[in-house]
Every structure is written in structure tokens, then in C-alpha cells.
Amino acid sequence: MTLVYAGVVSHGPGITGRAHLVENTQERDRLYAALDKQRQEIEDSGAEVLVVVAAEHFANFFMDNMPAFCIGIGEKHEGPIEDPDWLGIPKTVIKGAPDLALEMTKEIMQTVDVAFAEEWKCDHGIMVPLHFLNPDGRMRVIPVNINCQGPPLTPLSRAWAFGEALRRACDLSEEKVALIGTGGISHWPATPDSGKINEAWDREFLERLMRQDRDALLSYTDEETYADGGQGGFEIRTYIAAAAAARGRGDLQFYTAQLPIFAVGCTVARFALEETA
Ligand SMILES: [Fe+2]
Structure with missing residues (x-):
């Protein structure tokens, strides 16, 4: 088994960009501690490559050409596309894992029609998780996207099938691979409702997920x-894919709806890895 870690994490740009505006600094620091624990657990797993299953926000794909799934097979990726001062993350070049990403793409294609891209620009959806989980760039990164933005969206059942295919592909690798799904849960970004969080809906989803x-x-x-x-809730696809890849029960390590300035309920969780059938 070469998938050595699977989990989920939130990626709201405020988590880094509006850190200084938080009133409840105690809760913010609890979140940061949970993220640091996740970083440590991934490091302890020995992961050499990090697969980030994300929901990008029209950074690479738009309505002229919108794949249901895409894998970044480039040697490097660039990000963030946002203003570094606004996001609180400097522009950087991220090491890719082209050989492994290509092999994974070939394997996934056996059951899921995945697209691939040699060029990938990372927005906050990938940069925020990397900021916390791969701060020194130790792990090479394979970006993955599920269409959570441009309807018709990828069906949830296909997100599950994609997660299963990702698992198969990870397990064929000779390298140790960690997988993170990153997305919502409830949030209304870039709308007048930004900052609203439906905690009850979030918790129900997380119970189902765990x-x-x-x-x-x-x-x-x-x-x-x-x-x-x-509309941010559509990003549940990334969490569902991570659960399908892991197969084991989840451990909700952190959730809070008490940081509305981050405009999302902030989640950190990991899954046990069960053997595949
Ligand atoms: Fe997002």
C-alpha cells in the first residue's frame, strides 16, 4: 500500500489573508494548531508526494473548456494567482511529480475519463493547504481538480468513483503518497452572504463523511x-473523493464555525486507510 495518508482540509483565502483581522484569536490559533498537527502527521507518514484534490476557481479552466476531472502532470506549478499580499502567501514555484502523475493518469483512465494538464496555475484552493502542510516544499505536489464551479457539475457519484480510481493509482506507485481533499463545506464566497456558515449542515455532512x-x-x-x-458547498466533491480513496473511517480533528472572517467553517480531518477490495 503506497497511499500513506488521506485527509481533508479547508482552503478559504481568509485563513491566511485575513489572519490579522480575526477577533477570536484563540479559535484561530486552535485552527492553526490543528493544521500543524496535520502537517506533522503527513510528515510522519513518510509521504514523498502530496496529491491535492482541489476545487479550483477558474484559474485554469473556464466555460470554454471545463473538464470534470483534471490532473496536473507538469514538472512544476506556479502560484498563487492571487495578489500575494491579499492572500498572505508569496508567489512560488511548486515542484511537480510528472512521472508519477502521468502513471496515475493512465491508471485512472481505466475507469474514469480524466483530463491532464502540463501547465497548472495554483489559486488559493491549493496554495492555502500547501502553506500549512508543505511549508518547506519538501513534498512534490500533484494538483487535481474536480469541477465544482461550472455547471453541469461533476456528479457526486463520479467524484466517489474518481476517489476510488485515485486510490488504485496511488497504490500502484512505489513512492509514498499523501492525499488531501480540500474544499467547502458551506460557504458563499464572493456574494453578499460571504461570511455566512451553515454549521448544522456542515456538521451533518461531516458526520456522513466520517x-x-x-x-x-x-x-x-x-x-x-x-x-x-x-455555491461553495459544491466543493463537497473533493471531500467525497478523499473519503472514497481512503475507505476507512474518519477522525474529525477540528471544525469551527466561529471564524466568520475566514468565510467558511474550517475543517481538519483524516481518514483511516482500509485495504481496497
Ligand atoms: Fe473553494
């Missing part, structure tokens, strides 16, 4: 998600 309740996870309709979790 107990690996596939049927309950895949039962959300996009209409329900939009009503209860906002």
Missing part, C-alpha cells in the same frame, strides 16, 4: 446543496 456513509454522501442534490451550503 462514518463513510457512501449512500448518504451521494444523496445530496445540487439544488439542496446550493440552498443549504451555498
